[in-house]
Amino acid sequence: MAEVRVENLVKTFGEVIAVDEVTLTFEDGEMTVLVGPSGCGKTTLLRSIAGLEDVSGGSIYIGGREINRMPPWDRNTAMVFQSYALYPHMTAFNNVAFPLRARRVERSGIRDRVKRVGESLGIGDLLHRKPRELSGGQMQRVALGRAIVRKPEVFLMDEPLSNLDAKLRVQMRAELKRLQKDLGITTVYVTHDQAEAMTMADKLVVMRAGRIQQVGGPEEVYLHPANVFVAGFIGSPPMNFIHCSYDPEASTLNAHAFSWPLPSRFEGAFEQERLDEVVLGIRPEDLIVNLDPEPGETLAEVYVTEPMGKETLLTLELGATMVKAVAPPQIDLNIGDMVGVVFEDDVVRLFDPETEKAIPSS
Secondary structure, three states: OOOEEEEEEEEEEOOEEEEEEEEEEEOOOOEEEEEOOOOOOHHHHHHHHHOOOOOOEEEEEEOOEEOOOOOHHHOOEEEEOOOOOOOOOOOHHHHHHHHHHHOOOOHHHHHHHHHHHHHHOOOHHHOOOOHHHOOHHHHHHHHHHHHHOOOOOEEEEEOOOOOOOHHHHHHHHHHHHHHHHHHOOEEEEEEOOHHHHHHHOOEEEEEEOOEEEEEEOHHHHHHOOOEHHHHHHOOOOOOEEEEEEEEOOOOEEEOOOOEEEOOHHHHHHHHHHOOOEEEEEEOHHHOEEEOOOOOOOOEEEEEEEEEOOOOEEEEEEEOOEEEEEEEOOOOOOOOOOEEEEEOOHHHOEEEOOOOOEEOOOO
């Protein structure tokens, strides 16, 4: 097993900077998930580690060895692609065995290792089939088996579950997470699906426009986003944002629809920065909907309701801002109803509207 480290990594395509001065450590034995929208540089970073892209600057290390100039086959990494990349004319057995044959492993050793890997992935009885005779989940297991059988130092996975249907994707990500823990192999996993990233990651790396926005555990990134982008990208439904002005005399945050006392934990930051405007962030599950508003309570109009079985997703017109709220499944509301909205001080996040960075709290 090995730690992977990139230092000041740059990759350009002409005048386009795909990866911009990225420095990051992928801890030995952990699953690090790179997440972000299309074009953020996550796949380019993965391909640079694999040796499929020549870097424009910086260094890449695996197990303390600089590998910038090593060809892909000497880096002792194994990559799993979105498209599975199986050889259609070969059986599942031969697909899994291919990297061993390329390294001229003895035939008896190949047979034993492929059989063990097939059994561990639940495809032991499918190894005689060709890819066209397998389902999407079975083909993904074959692709994983081909990576595992080599006993690499590092797994590199480029959206390996995105071609599966929703139910199978949930099942496979649980199996993949368990497999990675059992093997203890350092894994770099790329996805644009933030729910997949949250559930699978030991460490989450949120990227945008070739740069790292935040690194941390999934819960840390969710509860304490570093900026507006991270707050809006991580979480489903995403965080609500309400632009407010700050009244230092009354120590309140004022928007079109409400006035809210500034939470005491932000007072020091406001005194130091002298902010006049602020972006208030509140997650939909933290926005409490009151069917019988009390006098003076902030009111919102129901714009649409979306029953989802275990809960109901509400879109509310709060003054000039649309916000999302998560309500119990049995809630009885119609479009146009007026409801009260309440949120607790400790769940509020505040952001500087100019820098979009989170305002620190004490």
